[in-house]
Amino acid sequence: MSKTDDPLRIAIIGGGFCGILTAIHLLQDPEQHLHIHIFNTGKPIGCGVAYDPHTPGLLLNVPNGNMSAFPDKPRHFVQWLMKKNGVPEDEADLLATAFSPRSLYGQYLGQLWGDELDKQGYNKRIWVYNGLVTNILDHDRQVLVCTDKYPQVAADIAVLATGNDQPAFPTAFDDDIKTDPRYFGDPWKPGCVKNLHPGDDVLVVGNGLTMVDTVLGLAANGRTGVIHSVSPHGYRLKPWRDAYDPYRANAGILDNTADLAGLVGLINKHRKLADKYGLSIYPVIDSLRPKIQSLWLSFSMAEKYLFLKKLSAFWDRVRHRLPTAMHQRMETMRADEKVQTHKGVIVSAVPKDKGIEVVIGTDSGEKRLLVQRIINCTGPETNIMRSGNQLLQTLAKNGVICPGPFNLGINTEPDGCVIDAKGRRKPNLFVVGGNLKGILWESTAVPELRQQAEIIATYILQELKQNLVSEG
Numbered sequence: 442m443s444k445t446d447d448p449l450r451i452a453i454i455g456g457g458f459c460g461i462l463t464a465i466h467l468l469q470d471p472e473q474h475l476h477i478h479i480f481n482t483g484k485p486i487g488c489g490v491a492y493d494p495h496t497p498g499l500l501l502n503v504p505n506g507n508m509s510a511f512p513d514k515p516r517h518f519v520q521w522l523m524k525k526n527g528v529p530e531d532e533a534d535l536l537a538t539a540f541s542p543r544s545l546y547g548q549y550l551g552q553l554w555g556d557e558l559d560k561q562g563y564n565k566r567i568w569v570y571n572g573l574v575t576n577i578l579d580h581d582r583q584v585l586v587c588t589d590k591y592p593q594v595a596a597d598i599a600v601l602a603t604g605n606d607q608p609a610f611p612t613a614f615d616d617d618i619k620t621d622p623r624y625f626g627d628p629w630k631p632g633c634v635k636n637l638h639p640g641d642d643v644l645v646v647g648n649g650l651t652m653v654d655t656v657l658g659l660a661a662n663g664r665t666g667v668i669h670s671v672s673p674h675g676y677r678l679k680p681w682r683d684a685y686d687p688y689r690a691n692a693g694i695l696d697n698t699a700d701l702a703g704l705v706g707l708i709n710k711h712r713k714l715a716d717k718y719g720l721s722i723y724p725v726i727d728s729l730r731p732k733i734q735s736l737w738l739s740f741s742m743a744e745k746y747l748f749l750k751k752l753s754a755f756w757d758r759v760r761h762r763l764p765t766a767m768h769q770r771m772e773t774m775r776a777d778e779k780v781q782t783h784k785g786v787i788v789s790a791v792p793k794d795k796g797i798e799v800v801i802g803t804d805s806g807e808k809r810l811l812v813q814r815i816i817n818c819t820g821p822e823t824n825i826m827r828s829g830n831q832l833l834q835t836l837a838k839n840g841v842i843c844p845g846p847f848n849l850g851i852n853t854e855p856d857g858c859v860i861d862a863k864g865r866r867k868p869n870l871f872v873v874g875g876n877l878k879g880i881l882w883e884s885t886a887v888p889e890l891r892q893q894a895e896i897i898a899t900y901i902l903q904e905l906k907q908n909l910v911s912e913g
Contacts, residue, residue, distance in 0.1 A: 448476040449473060449474065449476070449597055449598075449902070450476045450583075450595065450596040450597050450598075451464075451467060451475065451597065451901065452478045452577075452594055452596035452600070453477065453479045453480070453600045453602055454577075454586070454832065455600075455602030455603045455604055456481025457484070457490075457491070458487065458489060458491065458492070459602040459604070459873045459874040459893070460481070460600070460873075461553070461554050462891055463602060463873055463897055464477050464479060465510075465553060465554070466895045466898030467898045467901065467902065468557055468560070470902055474564040474565075475564070476566045477567050478568045478596060479567070479569045480570045480572065480588065481569060482571060482572065485547065487550035487553070488547040488550065488551070490604070492544065492550060494543045494544060494654065494658075495631040495633070495658050496634065496654070496657060498542065498657070499542065499544075499657060499658070500542055500543065500764045500766070500767055501540050501546055502761065502762070503540075503888070504537060504538050504539065505519050505522060505537050505539055506519055506537030507887070507888055510550065510553060510887070510891055512892050516533075518546075519533060521552075522536060522541065522549075523536065540764035570591055571590075572589050572590035572591055573588060573590075573832070574586055574588050575588060575589055575831065575832060576832070577599050577836060577841065577870065578593075579869070580595070582869070583595050583597060584597075584599045584869050598868075598870070598901055599869065599870050600873055600897065601851070601859075601872045601873070602874050603830055603832065603833065603874070605821035605875050606821045606823070607626055607829045608626065608628070608646075608818065608822060609819065609822040610626060611646060611787060611790070613786070613789055613790060614790045615792065617792050618790055618792055618797065618815070621797070623813060624814075624815050625814065625815065625817065628651050628654075628655050628816050633814075635662050637659070637662070637814060638813070639663050639665045640666045641813035641814065642666045642667045642796075642810065642811065642812045642813060643664070643666065643667075643668050643815075644671065644797075644799055644812040644814070644815045645669065645816050646670075646815065646816070647671075647672050647817070647820065648670050648671070649672075649678070649820060653767060653771055655816050656670070656774065656780055657770065665779075667779065668779065668780045668781070669782075670783065671783040671784075671785055671801050672784070673784070674754055674784065675782060675784030675785075676782035676784075678761075678763050678768065678771070679759070679768070680763055680764070681763065681765060682721075682723075685720050685721040686719075687723065687724045688718075688720035688721055688722055688723075689720075701740055701744040701747060701748060705752070723759065730888060731888075733882060733883045734884075737881060737882035738881070745846065745882075746847070783803060783808065784803060784804070785802050785804070786802050787799060787801055787802075788800040795811065796811040796813050797811070797812050797813070797814075797815055798810075798811055799815070824844060824848040824849075825837050825850065825876070833851075833876075840863065841862075841867070841870070842862075843860070844879070845876070845878065845880055846879040846880070847879055850875065850877055850878040851877070851879075852880070853872050855880060856871075856896065856897065856900050857872050857873055857893065858870070859872060868904065873890070877893065
């Protein structure tokens with residue numbers, strides 16, 4: 442066999458959306474001889490924590506029309522739904538604006554993966570390992586993937602698709618809470634919303650999308666006590682579609698912004714116009730979505746710092762919205778005071794015999810709560826130096842990876858290729874997913890992640906082919 446006929450061996454660490462989409466794009470090359478090794482733990486392959494939720498009724502936070510797994514096939518998920526549910530063609534547009542259950546999207550990804558497994562042939566092989574990756578070692582221009590169960594696996598390239606980390610432990614909490622069974626540091630585990638006395642009060646730390654998932658999960662499991670939530674900015678989530686007609690500005694109004702000040706100025710101008718005429722500014726903000734990564738890359742470090750300090754909370758509020766049905770459910774629970782949302786910071790949280798005693802500092806003074814459970818929904822830890830992922834900790838300790846800008850994710854080139862602690866490009870190690878946040882900023886939802894997976898897969902194939910041909 443000639444050198445160029447040898448299989449390209451690619452190890453993908455993570456079997457969630459990013460991992461399997463990277464593999465699927467790699468497998469689209471009909472001629473390339475590929476051996477793909479995927480390392481997955483816990484959840485069904487393709488689902489991750491996002492699409493195998495603890496509560497079946499939880500919905501996607503993005504409309505069906507934006508959830509295709511493939512950038513060049515924008516209606517792919519909608520067409521899959523139509524075929525699965527027998528939806529007639531004249532209802533396609535309506536279906537595209539609806540929000541599907543997350544578990545249903547997990548079925549979609551599972552079918553995509555099953556279809557790829559069925560295509561395995563003489564030049565395509567796939568291995569899936571159910572085990573933890575403990576280290577990745579360089580060895581003679583290759584990488585060796587070490588696990589807790591299997592012999593080392595050699596590959597030409599490894600892709601880190603490890604998904605979101607657990608939230609950081611709140612600094613105001615008493616250290617004893619870390620090991621207290623009433624504290625749940627991972628809000629995506631099924632146990633966090635189960636096995637409570639119905640009348641017990643609960644505190645959710647955070648007021649974002651994960652808080653809503655947690656509240657609805659608790660309600661589905663028979664909660665009748667008060668669910669408290671707290672964050673510095675309070676509860677400000679909005680529905681995807683508000684009560685106002687959309688503001689229809691000229692197409693491309695934000696295309697010619699060269700700096701952060703120009704972008705903010707244009708948004709403020711059109712926001713004021715929308716407010717003046719009683720229209721929704723959301724369409725203008727949503728039009729930024731395909732451009733946000735290129736805009737972020739064009740900003741200077743000073744502009745990025747200013748954005749993070751002054752504008753990131755605004756961006757999260759207008760970009761990350763709730764399906765209308767979930768928003769209405771939350772509003773009803775808040776009106777009935779079954780959910781009490783607080784704007785403030787936790788001053789202390791101390792475990793007691795009768796519960797966890799929490800003090801919240803607010804503008805109007807301190808509030809004291811006695812709760813039987815605390816669930817941490819503050820969002821994924823983004824600093825890999827504090828990561829709960831043992832693989833990332835090990836790679837960071839060894840200098841193989843290092844924090845991205847502003848301690849967000851992993852430092853890479855824009856194409857996802859890792860830059861190590863000494864500033865060197867590592868051509869055999871890539872990152873896809875949330876750990877590109879410092880490099881690309883918007884790196885959490887399907888429209889961005891599917892594009893990352895395609896770009897990285899295309900680059901890897903081109904790079905490996907060139908290397909093998911040059912060595913042949």
